[in-house]
Amino acid sequence: MREHRLGDDIDDFCVRCKRVMNHSVVSVIDSQPAKLRCRTCQSDHDFRHEQAPPPKVDPRKQALFNDVLKTVDPTAVIEPAGVETPAAAATKPKAKSKARK
Numbered sequence: 150m151r152e153h154r155l156g157d158d159i160d161d162f163c164v165r166c167k168r169v170m171n172h173s174v175v176s177v178i179d180s181q182p183a184k185l186r187c188r189t190c191q192s193d194h195d196f197r198h199e200q201a202p203p204p205k206v207d208p209r210k211q212a213l214f215n216d217v218l219k220t221v222d223p224t225a226v227i228e229p230a231g232v233e234t235p236a237a238a239a240t241k242p243k244a245k246s247k248a249r250k
C-alpha cells in the first residue's frame with residue numbers, strides 16, 4: 150500500500166465540487182490519508198476513498214418533485230392558437246329567427 154505524507158496530491162471525491170478532484174493531504178493516520186483539502190474549493194473533509202456519499206433523499210423535496218411530475222402530463226395537447234374551441238363557438242350569439250307575418 151502506498152504511503153502518503155502531508156501535502157501529497159491525491160484524488161478524492163469532493164462534496165462541494167460534487168466530483169473527484171485533486172486534493173492535498175492535510176492529515177495522515179498510519180501512513181493513510183485521514184483528511185484532505187480540495188485544491189479547487191479549498192474545503193477540508195475526511196478521506197472518502199473516491200466514493201461519493203450516498204444521496205440524501207429529503208422526503209419533503211421528494212414530495213415536491215413528485216408534485217411537479219404530476220403536473221407534467223406528456224399526453225397533454227396544446228391547442229394551436231386561432232383554433233376555435235367548441236366552448237368559444239357556443240358563446241357566439243345565435244342569429245335570431247324573426248318570425249314575419
Ligand SMILES: [Zn+2]
Pocket residue numbers: 163164165166167170187188189190191192
Ligand atoms: Zn472541491
